[in-house]
Amino acid sequence: MNTDLKTQLQHLLELQQIDIQIYDLRRIKEEKPAKIAELEAAFEAKRGALAGLEKAALDLQKQKKDREGELASREESIQKLQGQLYQLKTNKEYHTMQQQIEDAKADKSVIEDKILEFMESIDASRADVEKEKARLTEEEKVFTEGKKALQAEIREIDDKLACLETQRKQATPLIKAEVLAQYDRILKIRGGLALVPVQGTSCGGCHMFVPPQVINMISMYDTLVTCEMCNRILYLDERSAGT
Numbered sequence: 001m002n003t004d005l006k007t008q009l010q011h012l013l014e015l016q017q018i019d020i021q022i023y024d025l026r027r028i029k030e031e032k033p034a035k036i037a038e039l040e041a042a043f044e045a046k047r048g049a050l051a052g053l054e055k056a057a058l059d060l061q062k063q064k065k066d067r068e069g070e071l072a073s074r075e076e077s078i079q080k081l082q083g084q085l086y087q088l089k090t091n092k093e094y095h096t097m098q099q100q101i102e103d104a105k106a107d108k109s110v111i112e113d114k115i116l117e118f119m120e121s122i123d124a125s126r127a128d129v130e131k132e133k134a135r136l137t138e139e140e141k142v143f144t145e146g147k148k149a150l151q152a153e154i155r156e157i158d159d160k161l162a163c164l165e166t167q168r169k170q171a172t173p174l175i176k177a178e179v180l181a182q183y184d185r186i187l188k189i190r191g192g193l194a195l196v197p198v199q200g201t202s203c204g205g206c207h208m209f210v211p212p213q214v215i216n217m218i219s220m221y222d223t224l225v226t227c228e229m230c231n232r233i234l235y236l237d238e239r240s241a242g243t
């Protein structure tokens with residue numbers, strides 16, 4: 001039995017326990033920016049909704065102004081017609097112009113009604129804008145707090161990661177360079193799990209069958225044995241194997 005290899009495996013196991021935490025934390029950390037972006041997008045959408053309401057209010061005001069312009073020109077033409085009324089020579093001409101004046105007055109009244117409708121719509125539209133503004137102020141608080149919380153979580157993870165990296169630096173010098181290189185290579189490929197126990201007769205990483213002769217090889221501690229399927233380094237958990 002190569003007691004040196006057995007010790008190496010024990011050191012590797014300690015390293016693997018550190019690396020499991022590092023990879024877990026990195027995975028959790030990686031999700032955070034997407035969550036922040038999600039919050040930002042949701043808030044931007046709400047801000048966009050307010051901008052839409054504000055634009056609608058401005059459009060209504062513009063339409064009202066256009067109608068007021070129409071009203072003014074209508075009034076002007078009525079006055080002009082009334083001015084000409086007494087210069088007319090015949091009864092027929094007089095009568096025709098008076099009809100024109102009546103028509104213009106009717107048009108004017110329709111326009112005035114429209115302007116009143118616009119004023120009501122503008123009031124309602126402004127109330128909507130104010131309500132949305134108040135709501136958005138609340139939303140902004142929720143958004144800012146949510147973002148801060150996520151950023152704090154990232155900082156907390158970074159602190160833990162720094163601590164684990166320090167532990168890792170202390171653990172690696174105990175492991176032979178070629179063993180560590182092999183372990184690190186598998187760790188990267190296999191998403192943070194390079195060293196796994198044999199569980200019964202299967203690999204603790206990929207759960208494929210581990211033949212008895214392979215288990216026998218592991219128990220001899222002559223060389224590092226890897227799983228034929230997933231290539232992870234195998235070890236015997238002697239507490240559960242009872243050997």
Ligand SMILES: [Zn+2]
Pocket residue numbers: 203204205206207208227228229230231232
């Ligand atoms: Zn495997």
